[in-house]
Amino acid sequence: MATLDEMGIDTSRRNPSPRPLSDSERARLEEFIEAIHYSTRYNDNEYEYRHVQLPKAMLKAIPKDYHDQSKGTLKLLWEEEWRAMGITQSLGWEHYEVHEPEPHILLFKRPLNYQPPQ
Template identity: 50%
Template sequence: MSPAHFPDDNEYSDKYTDDTYEYRHVILSKPTYRMLQRSVRGYSASTLLDENQWRSVGVTQSRGWVHYATHKPEPNILLFRRPLGTNPLTGKVEVAPPSLRQSC
């Protein structure tokens, strides 16, 4: 296994989508990753961060993103998603994609 890639600053991917969500990943710099390890008790690659936790270590992005996974081989890569139709200013879903709508 190759060592983790640590950029000089946090790197944000372009967004990509499927029928339900838009996604992006964030590659943490070494100082940010170390801060995360110190600030989140018991942090591991299986830990999912809430918005306050990822914002507190310097990850900055618009509203509505949810940390749903970590790239296991490189735990400094955080994977985020939010439903299509999410307002980036409020984080609220304004128009839910059909795959997220509840049928009656």
């Protein structure tokens, strides 16, 4: 399995460790979950990609410590964080970038032919 370093993911743009959502924070995000849009998958020779488009209003309900104040976007999220927000995808996806002109679009990738650990 590829490491985050090998995948080119800048872990300094994440929280030092996954920051769980409280029950009240999770409840505030529930109303947006049905409106999350998932792109089709696309790939290059090494990775498959997809982008996840959050409803713009959802950004305001996401806790402040999930945001990168210097960029005006979300931080790169740990899997536990994006799953807790209601993003559902199969295993192996890593949040590697935020589309800065449209900060509600999160970019994900995983190695081609990803096989989850047994």
